[in-house]
Amino acid sequence: MSWATGLMVYIVIWWTVLFAVLPLGVRRVDKPGRGEDHGAPERPELLRKVIITSAVAAVVWLGFFVLHQLDVFSFRRLVE
Secondary structure, eight states: HHHHHHHHHHHHHHHHHHHHHHHTTTOOOOOOOOOOOOOSOOOOOOHHHHHHHHHHHHHHHHHHHHHHHTTTOHHHHOOO
């Protein structure tokens, strides 16, 4: 696997994990003010979620990399 392929796989995993992590710990605003949405979170804590997403994506990518290196699955077999 080239470094470009590994990077692209990590980005896809990262975005998928981000959408799974975003709803964690969200609390709605009790009394939204003028111009605020009822579903808007009080404190989105995006930096914390980005850090969690990066850590989980790294672990998942590492698992993918190990399985790929052990030739458990191969993209080339799909073409043959």
